[in-house]
Amino acid sequence: MRSVPRQPVASQSDIRSRIPGKMSSILILVGTESGNAQMVADALKPVLETAGHAVDVSDKAASAMDLQAHDVLLVVCATHGSGDIPTNILPLVETLERECPNLSRHRYGVIALGDRSFQDTFCGGGKKVDQVLELCGAQRVGDRLEVDASSQPSPDEEALAWVEGWKNLV
Numbered sequence: 001m002r003s004v005p006r007q008p009v010a011s012q013s014d015i016r017s018r019i020p021g022k023m024s025s026i027l028i029l030v031g032t033e034s035g036n037a038q039m040v041a042d043a044l045k046p047v048l049e050t051a052g053h054a055v056d057v058s059d060k061a062a063s064a065m066d067l068q069a070h071d072v073l074l075v076v077c078a079t080h081g082s083g084d085i086p087t088n089i090l091p092l093v094e095t096l097e098r099e100c101p102n103l104s105r106h107r108y109g110v111i112a113l114g115d116r117s118f119q120d121t122f123c124g125g126g127k128k129v130d131q132v133l134e135l136c137g138a139q140r141v142g143d144r145l146e147v148d149a150s151s152q153p154s155p156d157e158e159a160l161a162w163v164e165g166w167k168n169l170v
């Protein structure tokens, strides 16, 4: 009898992300010092809700427990100092790095805010959060958006354009 090549088995998350109109429970994680990332998060929330998702916004999540109620994370994170993570989101990032909890049932997206005039540390905060979530097994959906304050004075405009594609992937 001829053997039939086996098809790869779709994971649960593949199946979920392919169902049109599937509602996700999204937590927007804000890392901010001077309010731009919060402004972006507040602009994205109604867009994601209109697309049918349930959305919460937090600038206080500090552990894996705080992420459990949501299946999708959207990080909106600025960079300060010299490539540093904003202080409000530092406890979460340090805890995830130290404890490396299993976040494999989470999908996530990243919007990194920065300024290209800082060259080597451009968008270092958002890149760092991206790395840590990947380390914990979460699956990134879509490309990371990097918003450059030196060429884009309104970060929410670029983020709103980006989320038009992202909202259909989660």
Ligand SMILES: Cc1cc2nc3c(=O)[nH]c(=O)nc-3n(C[C@H](O)[C@H](O)[C@H](O)COP(=O)(O)O)c2cc1C
Binding pocket: 031, 032, 033, 034, 035, 036, 037, 038, 078, 079, 080, 081, 082, 083, 084, 086, 113, 114, 115, 116, 118, 121, 122, 123, 124, 149, 155
């Ligand atoms: C003191 C200071 C340091 C900064 N350092 C960096 C940096 O190292 N790399 C970078 O890409 N952007 C850097 N930025 C730019 C900010 O990330 C950018 O302006 C961002 O939009 C600020 O967002 P927030 O208002 O949510 O904190 C810095 C901004 C300030 C004021």
